[in-house]
Amino acid sequence: xxxxxxxxxxxxxxxxxxxxxxxxxxxxxxxxxxxxxxxxxxxxxxxxxxxxxxxxxxxxxxxxxxxxxxxxxxxxxxxxxxxxxxxxxxxxxxxxxxxxxxxxxxxxxxxxxxxxxxxxxxxxxxxxxxxxxxxxxxxxxxxxxxxxxxxxxxxxxxxxxxxxxxxxxxxxxxxxxxxxxxxxxxxxxxxxxxxxxxxxxxxxxxxxxxxxxxxxxxxxxxxxxxxxxxxxxxxxxxxxxxxxxxxxxxxxxxxxxxxxxxxxxxxxxxxxxxxxxxxxxxxxxxxxxxxxxxxxxxxxxxxxxxxxxxxxxxxxxxxxxxxxxxxxxxxxxxxxxxxxxxxxxxxxxxxxxxxxxxxxxxxxxxxxxxxxxxxxxxxxxxxxx
Ligand code: PMP
Numbered sequence: 001x002x003x004x005x006x007x008x009x010x011x012x013x014x015x016x017x018x019x020x021x022x023x024x025x026x027x028x029x030x031x032x033x034x035x036x037x038x039x040x041x042x043x044x045x046x047x048x049x050x051x052x053x054x055x056x057x058x059x060x061x062x063x064x065x066x067x068x069x070x071x072x073x074x075x076x077x078x079x080x081x082x083x084x085x086x087x088x089x090x091x092x093x094x095x096x097x098x099x100x101x102x103x104x105x106x107x108x109x110x111x112x113x114x115x116x117x118x119x120x121x122x123x124x125x126x127x128x129x130x131x132x133x134x135x136x137x138x139x140x141x142x143x144x145x146x147x148x149x150x151x152x153x154x155x156x157x158x159x160x161x162x163x164x165x166x167x168x169x170x171x172x173x174x175x176x177x178x179x180x181x182x183x184x185x186x187x188x189x190x191x192x193x194x195x196x197x198x199x200x201x202x203x204x205x206x207x208x209x210x211x212x213x214x215x216x217x218x219x220x221x222x223x224x225x226x227x228x229x230x231x232x233x234x235x236x237x238x239x240x241x242x243x244x245x246x247x248x249x250x251x252x253x254x255x256x257x258x259x260x261x262x263x264x265x266x267x268x269x270x271x272x273x274x275x276x277x278x279x280x281x282x283x284x285x286x287x288x289x290x291x292x293x294x295x296x297x298x299x300x301x302x303x304x305x306x307x308x309x310x311x312x313x314x315x316x317x318x319x320x321x322x323x324x325x326x327x328x329x330x331x332x333x334x335x336x337x338x339x340x341x342x343x344x345x346x347x348x349x350x351x352x353x354x355x356x357x358x359x360x361x362x363x364x365x366x367x368x369x370x371x372x373x374x375x376x377x378x379x380x381x382x383x384x385x
Contacts, residue, residue, distance in 0.1 A: 023341040024366055028159050028317055029187065030209035030216050031360030033267070037214055040270040041263040048262060054254035060265055061250070063272040067281050068189070068204065070196035070222045076246050078219040079260050082186040085205035085221040086112060088241035089182045090119045092231040093203065094150050099124055101142060101149040101179070103134045105165065106158035107347030108184055116153075124149055130161045130349045131319075133312040136169040143177040151180035151202070157188035160346040162308040162319030162355065164192055171199045180226065186210055189220065191288040191315045191359065196222050203227055208264050211288065211316055212271050213360030218264035223247075288315045288358075291367075295358050298371040302378060307353050317343070318356045323378065325385045328354040334377040340370055 005011070025032040046052055057077065064075040078084055094100055097120070102113045104127040116123040126142040128134055139152065152174040156167050167183065174181045180202040185194060190211030194204060201224065208218035223243060231243050239245070240258065249257050275284045292315045299306060299320050307319035322328050328345035331354045335342050345353035356370070 021339060023336070023339055024369070025360070026340060026342045026356045026358065026362070026366075026370060028343040028346070028355060028357045029207065029359060031213055031357060032362065033213050033215060034271065034274065034361045036270050036274060037267040037361075040266050041215070043263075043266070045262060048255055048260055049253070053262065056262075056265060056269060057250075057254040057256075057260070060269045060272065061254075063269070063276075064220060064222075067272065067275070068194050068196045068222050069198060072197045073201075073222045073224050074247065074250070075220065075222045076243075076250055077256060077260060077265060078221060078241070078246070079217070079256065079258055080219045080241075081209075081216060082184070082205050082207035082219045083111070083115070084241060085203070085219050086115050086184060087119065088221070088243060089151075089153075089203045089205070090116055090121055091241060092234060092237050092243045093180060093182070093227050094119075094121050095234060096120060096236070098122070099146070099149045100182075101126060101139075101146055101152045103139065103152065103154050103165075103170075104128070105133060105155060105161060105163055106130055106349075107160035108158055108186070109153070109155045110347070112153045112155070112184060130347070131163065131307050132309050133163050133165045134170060136166065136173045139170050139173045140176075143173070143179065147177070149179060151182055153182045153184065156183050156185040156194075156204075157192060157314050157316055159187040159314075159317055159355075160319075161349060162306070162314045162317050163312050164188065164308075164314045165312070167192075168195070168199050171201055175200045180224075180230070187314075187316050187359070191285065193285055194222075196224075200224075208261075208268060211359045212268055214264055214267040214271060216264075217261040218268065220268075285315075291358050291362065292316070292318065294364075294367055295356055298367065298374075299356070302371070302375055304378070307349065316357065316359045318358065319345070319349070319353050320356065322352050322354060323382060326378075326381045328352060330381055331374075331377060334381065335373060338373045338377070340373060342370075 099122045102123045183204040189206035205221040208214040209216035305321040343355035
């Protein structure tokens with residue numbers, strides 16, 4: 001094989017399919033990646049059984065365990081998106097005919113319910129109106145009424161409504177009732193604090209393409225010892241997401257049972273090193289918090305309303321109500337024409353909202369340009385009505 005690319009033009013051909021225009025991303029994920037991430041990913045492959053890969057795996061897992069404050073728990077990496085671990089949580093840690101209390105505050109809580117039911121378990125639902133979080137007293141009441149559930153599922157950050165649930169308080173209530181806590185942190189991990197051990201969480205999972213700003217294809221999960229103890233008693237856990245098998249491979253050889261997405265893991269490792277260089281976890285989380293505040297202020301300065309209940313705003317995605325008579329999708333389409341990919345409304349609130357994602361590689365200049373354009377788009381749409 002030649003050392004230099006021979007068919008250089010194929011790269012442009014693919015770019016023309018995927019990137020006909022270079023859009024600025026304010027998406028719900030996949031999000032824009034750091035330049036360091038893109039560069040880290042363009043290396044030659046190596047075996048996932050090699051000494052070098054094992055070192056990368058070990059280092060990434062240990063950095064994640066620090067980041068998630070999971071010293072008692074164990075972090076593992078999966079060749080899937082986050083939903084894979086959502087399914088694994090049910091297949092590995094809920095008995096085949098068992099019950100789960102599924103809290104729903106939007107589209108992704110609904111997905112958890114579907115995952116529970118499609119795996120033959122029973123879902124008991126605690127559902128709130130879109131825009132609202134689950135409150136600890138509501139969870140307490142639901143658990144008093146349903147003492148036989150084995151676990152509680154919580155969407156930490158509901159990407160469809162822009163609401164951050166009070167995870168620490170909810171987990172405390174679940175533990176008072178002696179229930180396992182499974183957390184969908186897909187759009188929270190990396191931007192909202194997670195103290196895995198201190199909050200007594202059992203399973204927390206996320207996808208690479210969200211707040212860590214890495215391309216999709218890698219899922220990250222943290223698991224308590226209790227999960228593995230439970231899994232030992234559960235038949236038919238499947239193979240691909242058998243947590244006991246994953247743990248065995250990690251403990252014996254710092255690898256995974258099937259082939260992992262090595263470029264994504266290298267990229268995540270780079271991001272965890274960037275976090276370290278920026279001053280550590282809390283400095284990084286503060287960056288996300290300040291960015292979210294700037295976005296919310298921008299929305300309010302345009303005279304628009306936020307969808308989420310005050311006090312529960314998401315640090316990663318802001319859901320905006322459209323002015324009367326304007327559809328969310330119209331704002332989305334007009335912004336696209338101007339080179340910005342925001343996110344359409346999602347789920348039941350789709351029609352009259354649009355979303356501004358603020359994860360990954362976004363500069364202050366990008367935010368300024370976003371709002372300069374959004375102001376003009378809203379004014380133009382209002383004039384047409
Ligand atoms: N949960 C939440 C809160 C999400 O935002 C998403 C993705 N938007 C998912 C689950 C599903 O994640 P994935 O597509 O990476 O499996």
